[in-house]
Amino acid sequence: MSNKTGIFSRISAHLKGWEGLLSALIIIIFLLNSYIAPNYLTVGNQINLFILSIEKIIIVLTMAFLIIIGEIDLSVPSIMGLSACAMAFYYKNGIDMGFAIGIGLLIGLAAGAFNGFWIAYVGLSSLIVTLATQMCYRGLARVYLEDKSIGQYPEWFNLLGQKNLIGPFPLSIILFLVLLLIALVILQYSGFGRRVFVIGNNEDAAIYSGVKVRRIKFTLYIASGILASIAGILLAARYGSVRGDFATGYELDIITMVLLGGVSIFGGSGSLYGVFLSILIILNLRNGMSLLSISSHFQAGVIGALLILSVLGPNLTKRILNWNKRRKAIIKSIKNSAEN
């Protein structure tokens, strides 16, 4: 019985843990939202929700890797802004749109590599480096566009996010699903992913067992930069115009999605299944609150509370269980001594 590793037992093992809690939460939110708006639970509506925050969701994938490895990247919204502004600037100066997008992606790569150099090879704290580069990249984005906003892109660029490519799925959603699949395979089922978990658990042990910690961290930061610039370009396509203060403040939403998915902020544990469920929860929760016409600032507060509760709840239950266990043990020992 115990060595049965069928798909059902594996699923039930998942459901007992964090993912189970998240699944229960998502069902509750679905039910509540369906109660508010009768034909809520349709594929079309879910796709719409994803389209409206596809940029954040794409970055969540690399952020999950970075948090599992024990680092963080606060500069992603600024990289989004920088590469979108660079693209807009070069397009405005007469460069072909395809080339301009290429330049944007290259700048994202360079920005990620710059972060990665200081963090992986010099060994500075990722929080501080990315806090500084956040200011830096945002400043460079402003240097590109000053206080102008640039629009009027070619038709095909504007349709990048909206036009349905296969069935009801537009390009951005398909891109996300492909990236999700790749990330899932890499993190959960490949040697690279195993190494990421090992580094997150104990970096010194990883170094001594011959894991190329620096190279892995550097690679992840480059990936983070590239995905951030893809997200920035998609956001430009969806908005139809680019400004210097584009995408500010996205980092908190992104980090919340990762942490709510059960990824430990100290690194070393988490799964992309949980992260995907937490994406569903946050998108649907926000949508439900919008249906009740709750302001976006209040929504942020609710999600903040959810984030704290998601860590506090398990902590408290664990403590109560421990306390109960200890109490039983004491009672038992008292009984034993009484019998003797």
Next chain:
Amino acid sequence: MKRFLRRFNPEQIREVFLVLIIFLIVFIFSRLIPNYLNTIFINRLSTSVAIIGVLAVAQTLVFLTRNFDMSLGSIVGVAAYILGQQLWWHPEIHPLMGIGIAIGIGMVMGAINGILVAYGRVPSIITTIGTLAIFRSFLVVYSDAIPITTNNLPDWIVNLNQISLFSFNGFELKILFSIMLMVVIIFQLILIYHRFGRRLYAIGSNPSAARIAGFPDRRIVFVAFLLSGALGGLAGFMYLSRFGNIMVLAGIGLEFAAIAAVVVGGVSNSGGSGTITGAFLGAVLINLLENSLYRSMAVSEFWRDAILGILILLAVVVDYLVIGRLRKIWVREGFQVHMDGSQKKMEDTSNVE
């Protein structure tokens, strides 16, 4: 060289470095900008440093225990708004009572953070990112989109910004700046001489050792957050008197400014090292740069953020490379390096045993 090394320690050298950099910046900009060091500039600088200085002290206390307080911006906003509203409705409130209200409101929010981090065992970055949003949304609901304006406030708080304790040749010691100086001095003394301050360093240097040694580690972390909240409330009071007009978004982004000041000042959140004086100098340095870049015509305003970000990164890199190396020299020379600025010769301790 050895004698020189014996007399100072890395933290003191860092502070000297910061002062030198501040002088260097002043020198460079006074060449670039005619009439750079006029009294208006210095007075303006002193008022804008005041708020960030208090927040840097708050952030330092939390940083020393290996935690973060990301919620400071919202604490400032909430304290400033509620105090402003109370002064609007009850203009007869005594100024000291007003400061008390602001500090009290800040303490309540700091206590929420502290309980969650110290007793609920929620990592501080998660807690304070969460409460950053929660406090802000509380303010949105509470304020009902009604702004506080200068016209609604009693005169004393609007004028407080202008009052100076004494002036010398046009250089004024503003009251807000002197409040900040007082905070810096008091907390620096606490960190050096008081048991609570020493324990902050102990917890930051090695949390599990501190716990095993029997320190009330949870209570200390809780008090650090409580004090951080209280100082956030004080900064809210100063924010209200400086700007007068308080909207829902008041104080947004101040938490990042405080972290930047603390980091440039050399306070580390991974090893219980750094001083309040350093954090204060960091705040002065960043503000000086920001204001100077703002005034110089050669640098467009769009380059400002980029340059500031690069300089903060540079400060961290120099700190890591130079101070880290100096610390190694100290260890090699047989000095026990205390991260807070005191030092003892190793032989002394070995003789005792």
